Amino acid sequence: MRRALLAGVITAAQHEALLWGLGEPPLPRSVAGHPDAESADTGDEEASRLAHEAWLLAAEQLLRESAEYSVEELRRRARQVRDSLDESGAQERFDQRFDARSLRTWRDAEGRHQGHIVFDDEMGAWVDSILAAGLRPRRGGPRFMTDEERAASQDLIEDPRTNDQLAYDLLMGVLRAGSLASAEDVFGARQPGVRLVAVKDLIGPRDAFGRLTTVAHLEDGGDVLPGSMIDRALCDTGTVTVTVDSCGNPLDVGREQRLFTSKQRIALAIRDGGCRWRGCTVPASYCEAHHIDHWCDDGGRTDVDRGILLCRFHHLLLHNQGWRIRRDHNSEFMLHPPAGRSNPPVPLPSGSAIRWAWDPPPPLMRKHWRAA
Structure with a gap:
């Protein structure tokens, strides 16, 4: 990454985003001067070497993609890669962000109520999903809808409120309706939700606290959630198993249906x-x-x-x-x-x-x- 920066392949901002997202590369334990070099057995040394090579692979891939993404998106993708490679660290970073969650409200000098929220990863994804469900027609959502859905979408597009005002009113509606309202009362046809995607074959090993050591990715955006979130989701929601071939393609359903299921x-x-x-x-x-x-x-x-x-x-x-x-x-x-x-x-x-x-x-x- 340093060579790419000096050669002008990436900007200083892109270099900082990649380095912040990926973190420092893990050094193989066989490297002279590594604190565990002498005590590491062959298996640990091999695992350490593979972790180092995986980090290098990730850095090379991100460098090739750097021209296609904004600095923020590049930082996000680098963070996703790091959490995928460092599954134990992903749990620790999730815990840190969860502990930092907060809600603070106050009145300003003109008597207006104001607030500041710091979300944890899961609830942040939920809020994104709520806003996406309510504002999708404004943001260029899919066009293939029923007549009733199309009419509701057109009403929203023509609504004189700004997106920020619509988002505010939507969240206040959620707070007011609470658990007594049906999904259609608040969101219309599309109910919000958060879908986690995990590689099934990797679900199994647990750490000393009994937590799954693998990670899951949010379907939208790919951000990482730790194994503890997979465990909780398996307890109270259903699962869908998608079996893919070596190119990522599941079996087809033939030509009977015009639209994808x-x-x-x-x-x-x-x-x-x-x-x-x-x-x-x-x-x-x-x-x-x-x-x-x-x-x-x-x-x-x-x-x-x-x-x-x-x-x-x-x-x-x-x-x-x-x-x-x-x-x-x-x-x-x-x-x-x-x-x-x-x-x-x-x-x-x-x-x-x-x-x-x-x-x-x-x-x-x-x-x-x-x-x-």
């Missing part, structure tokens, strides 16, 4: 992480599922391996300006320019926080990457 949308969210247009950071819940093979013209199937998540803006841009996304079997999705343009096709990599599970680095980069 809710379970397919979950699979697309896990595989894509959000809009896959280059540089776009719109989360999965704001995206639409695009058939890369046109339903009518190309006999397109409603299969996950032939679908891709795009935000409303880029979905419309693709259809209105003649862009095409193509894929050869299970190879990478490629964005092709409109006819008449000489631009080469551009790959559309997944933004999923767990894409390492099916998207290994180039073979010449590292060995034993999955173990790391």
Whole structure:
């Protein structure tokens, strides 16, 4: 990262964001001068070396992606990678942020009530979900709705209140309604919620306190929550198992259905992480599922391996300006320019926080990457 900064590949702000997000690289225990170098057994030494290589892989990947993301998004992705690599540390950092939660209210000189909230990770995600459910039509949510939903969305778009005022009124409505209201009374058709995504095969090992040592990622955004949150979710909510192949694709449902099912949308969210247009950071819940093979013209199937998540803006841009996304079997999705343009096709990599599970680095980069 230092070399990239000196070479002008990344800016000082990007370098700071990456370093803050990733933290210092773990040194292999075999390195001379490491405090545990002499006492480490062969297994510990190998695990330490793999952790070091995994950190280097992450840094290289983030450097390659740095031009596509804002400084804030780069910092967020680096933080997600660090929490994925350092699962015990993820629990500690979650605990620190949980302990820092607070709500403070006061009156200013004009007698107005004001407040300041510091959220813990889970409740912050819940509030984001509540606001997204209420304000999605203003923020470019999916267009495919029932007539009733479309009318409600149009009313919200034409509402004279600002987004900040709508957010305030929505949260006050939640506080007033409490547990006595039905979801439709407050949120309309789409109920808010937080979905955690975890690699099932990694759920099992526990630390000395009995907590799961693996981590989960939020479906929207990919931020990390520790194993203790998985345990709690398994106690009081249901689970959906998504079995994928080596490219992240689950089985298809054939051509009987025109639109992707809710379970397919979950699979697309896990595989894509959000809009896959280059540089776009719109989360999965704001995206639409695009058939890369046109339903009518190309006999397109409603299969996950032939679908891709795009935000409303880029979905419309693709259809209105003649862009095409193509894929050869299970190879990478490629964005092709409109006819008449000489631009080469551009790959559309997944933004999923767990894409390492099916998207290994180039073979010449590292060995034993999955173990790391």
